Amino acid sequence: MNRPRTSRAAEALAAAALLALTAACGSRLPESDFEHDDRPSATARDAGEPIRVGIVTSATSPVGGGAFTGPRDGATAWFDRLNARGGINGRRVEVRPCDDGGSGVGNNECVHRLIDEEKVVALVATTALDYAGAPRVSRAGVPDIGGQPIGAAYDTYPHLYGVHGSEAPRNGTPGWDGKLYGGTEVYRYFKREHGARTAAVVSYNQSASAAYARLVERGLKAEGYEVVTEQVDFALPNFRAVAADLKQQGADLVFDAIDGHGNARLCQAMDDVGARVTAKVTNVQNWTSTVAEDYKDAPHCRNALWVTGSSRNFEDTGHPAVRAFRDATEGLRTHSQWQLEGWAAARWFTDAARSCARTGITRACLDAHVDRARDYTAGGLLLPVSFGRSPEPPATSRTCLSVARWRDGEGWVSQGDMNRTCFEVPQLAYEP
DSSP: OOOOEEOOHHHHHHHHHHHOTTTOOOOOOOSSSOOOOOOOGGGGGTOOOEEEEEEEOSSSSSSTSSSHHHHHHHHHHHHHHHHHHTTTOOOTTTEEEEEEETTTHHHHHEEEIIIIIIOSSESSBBBOOOTHHHHHHTTTTTTTEOOOSSSSGGTSSTTTEEETOOOOOOSSSSSBBTEEEEEEHHHHHHHHHHHEEEEEEEESHEEEEEHHHHHHHHHHHHOEEEEEEEEEEESOOOOOOHHHHHHHTTTEEEEEEOHHHHHHHHHHHHHHHHHOOOOOOOOOGGGGGGGHHHHHOOHHHHEEEEEESBBBOTOOTHHOOOOOOHHTTTTTOOOOHHHHHHHHHHHHHHHHHHHHTTTOBOOOHHHHHHHHHHOOOTTTTTTOBBBBOOOOOOEEEEOOOOOEETTTTEEEEOSEEEEEEEEEEEEEEEEO
């Protein structure tokens, strides 16, 4: 029997939306600048010595200041709480953040500083728009634990461990011979649970946005949907015209490959023309507590927002692991799913470090622990995460997903048990 795999469709959708805005962000430095560093200072062995970790975030970028900071904030909250409770066997975790500015040059600079100068033992909760430094991290043997899969780095290089896992060989080539695979579980869910039959896909006339929209269209058609495609001008989008056509076509679902601001404008236009749908499916990056504010001018569309992902809803405070996250982050102005996933990444590092405490918390020990991960859940926060290095790409896979919908006055309401919302679905190839 195939092990259930986590859903990556929502994460890929978020990445596509961001890439639609920043298709050519930054340049890359020559890859020969940094070499593997096995000097003793790259480990943290001495009793009482702080355990130093790095967090690379595109905190300032062309996409906007708050777009990527959720995982960093969640991880930092975990480490603050951990240190307040005595750290790891009495040793504090010292967090060294680095803002790469959303560029490849800046990312390489962060990697160089954290690995070669700061001597961090690991990276945690990386959220980089352009992870140009990934080959250097891999060559140095530094485990990158629980990073967000924006781009193909976490399906390409050893020692990089995305927060949702990977079965790819990770031998320096993306996926399997340059192709990645995504399932159709999201489309299967809405067909099974809500009888949806017609779906619209909205994209910009921009290459990354259009390419992802084509992948969504393929997945929908594989599940038997009638598909309506809508494309708007990136510079001067006419969302009202799109909304009017959605109403005329009678779409049950709306998917998109556009950014958050564009989503809000599309929803407003749908309300203005009276376009009503079963679900406006947004991406995991928009799984935040700011929906009422972001979609304030679109009450009907706002209450038709659905989201899918690979982690437990941050609103599920009845779950002890979620409640611990919310208690530790109550001082934050907003909450988001990416914060929860950053918290889970930091917990994952901590579990690995505790397993290495007796022999020494080294890069190699941490890497070996995470690499052996089979069905890791961070205490129930994540769908089971594994790293398998399958020699052949999957034709089908039993895939699970977390689903929530927005309701005014209640926030994001989970739809069923994420560990039981699973489907055996085809895996479709695409080039990153």
